[in-house]
Amino acid sequence: MILSSSPTIRRGKSLYEQVYQALRSAILTGQLAPGDRLVETQLAEWLQVSRTPLREALRQLQQEGLATADVSGGLRVTTITAADAAELYDCRLALECLAVAGACANATPEHLKRIEACVLQADALEAQPQEPCTVAPSPSPSPSTPGQISPQQLLDVDYQFHHLIAESSGNRRLISLLDGLFDAMALLRIQTLKQNPDVLDIRLEHRQIYQAIATRNSEVAITAIKGHLSASKARVIQEIEAYQPPI
Secondary structure: OOOOOOOOOOOOOHHHHHHHHHHHHHHHEEEEEOOOOHHHHHHHHHOOHHHHHHHHOOOHHOOOOOEEOOOOOOEEEOOOOOOHHHHHHHHHHHHHHHHHHHHHHHOOOHHHHHHHHHHHHHHHHHOOOOOOOOOOOOOOOOOOOOOOOOOHHHHHHHHHHHHHHHHHHHHHHHHHHHHHHHHHHHHHHHHHHOOOHHOOOOOOHHHHHHHHHOOHHHHHHHHHHHHHHHHHHHHHHHHHHHOOOOO
């Protein structure tokens, strides 16, 4: 576990919330990588806080599945297995079929414009050479070397595309459920992209989904999202099984 300079903790705000957000961000950006030990003494020193808010934050991360107890009783950043990945994708398949159906019925012209912008952005990135993946994706844009596309950039586009579809469905509970899955997917992508940046393939598949939503064809949209997530599931599980020994 190698940590950079500590984030700023403002004493006027809830220490627990700030510590939780700092650790959650470190996990979802790969600064704390899957399998890293979450040692209280090191984290408390890094964040310059006492053990009490730190322990509360760690409990919250454990409840959300971002931290897992190991055999010694300590905590580690969660490592996603092939079985975990299959479950995540199965849940996404069920929820995102609802999302695209809802988007076909409820997407506004502004929603469609923003979804199309993600497709066009992926198209624009396609011709650029890729640079190695070193950290995980996050909902905010990630910097890269000029003239090169980072896997994080494609992941940012992927996140925005799927989130916008859920948003355009008009189903707030569905958005909340998918956001929880996207956090776990971020951990999964940290592992797989470090091994093979080409595991993510979104451009053609996203365009097909967008076109079905734009024409309000829910049957085609559902078929397209199923094909997209099923293909992604197969690629990711194959990658995990290639570098994780069977349990």
